[in-house]
Amino acid sequence: MPFEKFLSRQCPICQKSTKVTLEICSQTRAETIDYEALTPYWNGFFKEKIYFSYARCAECKLLFAPIFYKPDQLEALYGQMSPNMDLVPMAALLKTQKGYFNELKKCSNLDKGYIEVGPDVGVFTVNCTREGAFDKYWLCEPNKEVASTLGRVLGDRPYQIIENMFGFSDIPDNSSSVAVMIQVLDHLLDPVATLAELKKKLLPNAKLLIVTHNEQSLLRKFVGWKWPAFCLQHPQIYSPESMRMLLEKSGYSVDSIERTKNYFQFSFLLKHLLWAFGLKVKSVPSIFDFTIGLKLGNMITIATPN
Ligand SMILES: [Zn+2]
Known part of the structure; x- marks a missing residue:
């Protein structure tokens, strides 16, 4: 067997x-x-x-x-995986993450401690360093190859990179007003345990920001079993309904769950479209170098610890 x-x-x-x-x-x-x-x-x-x-x-x-x-x-x-950041051009990625940040800004003072699980090169974090007044950044990032880039994003702000995705034990209890998990929860075998552990580190009224795939999205229904989020890396995929159940089980109340906009460079989409029709083009004219926002099967959840 x-x-x-x-x-x-x-x-x-x-x-x-x-x-x-x-x-x-x-x-x-x-x-x-x-x-x-x-x-x-x-x-x-x-x-x-x-x-x-x-x-x-x-x-x-x-x-x-x-x-x-x-x-x-x-x-x-x-x-054994090598970091792969060049799937989507950086400008589009920055714009997508800026959209996530704007949701956080609406509901948080952006002060006291900041926790991010899996920040990678810091495309979300950079918004917090620019517009936030956090007194300490705790970044759980096991990929050593991104540490120097992440360090440049943080500059002279107080920060600690924890080389364990869930090494929350280094973070003082009741220290942080924001926790961020972007495309992390779909990957976890035991999301309830992780969220419950994270909750100890949060202040009352802290905001937890989560971005995940949404298996109830139109895109998933359209694409069927070939939907990219159905993959070997995802032990589960949430919907707004199951995300709410997960957070309640882990000791949080949901403030909001919304579909997110992902930005793409139009030239990048066009190139892939042409490839799909068998036209192997190396580049497309620069007039197509603008970004467009599409709601493509992701959702953003904001929650508060109980
Ligand atoms: Zn169940």
Whole structure:
């Protein structure tokens, strides 16, 4: 049984045996292949799309993979990956993250401590250093290759990079007024434990900002089983409904859940469109070098600890 090579999971929100219904799977199911044979798919070496089948929990409606990688397998897989930031041009990425920041600005004084899980090169963080008055930045970022870039973003502000995605123990309890997790929660085997641990570090009335995929988005319905968020990196994918359940279970109240706008460089989209039609162009005229905002299947959630 190849199953035994992987982890069998209950619903990570309900954390008990609940009724689950298989909902979406790839043509070849990841759980039927060996760990070693699956690794090239994780690294994107093959065109064929393979992922662990997703089922829906009858109780909280979470879409999750009942069979998934074990924690030590995930650590090994993430450890051998090279950082990949050039998928989307930087200008578009900065604009997308600025949009997320504007949501935070509406509801936070941007002072006291700041926690960010997985800041990468700091495309969100840079907004906080420009417009915020935080007295300390705690950045949980295991990728050592981005540390110097992150350091330049922080400049002379007090900060500490924690080389463990969930090394919250270094952060004093009740110290922070903001915590940020952008495209992190979809990746966690036990999101409830992580959010509960993070809550201890937050002040009353702190704001938690979360960006994730939305499996109830129009894009997902349009694209079906080939939706990019169905992948080997995501043990579950949320909807507004299951995100609300997750946060309530972890000791937070939801302030708002909205669809987000992602910005793309039009020339980048055009180039890929032409490629799809078999026209291999190296570059497109510079008049197409503007960015456009599309609501493409992500959501932003703001929550307050109870
Ligand atoms: Zn559930």
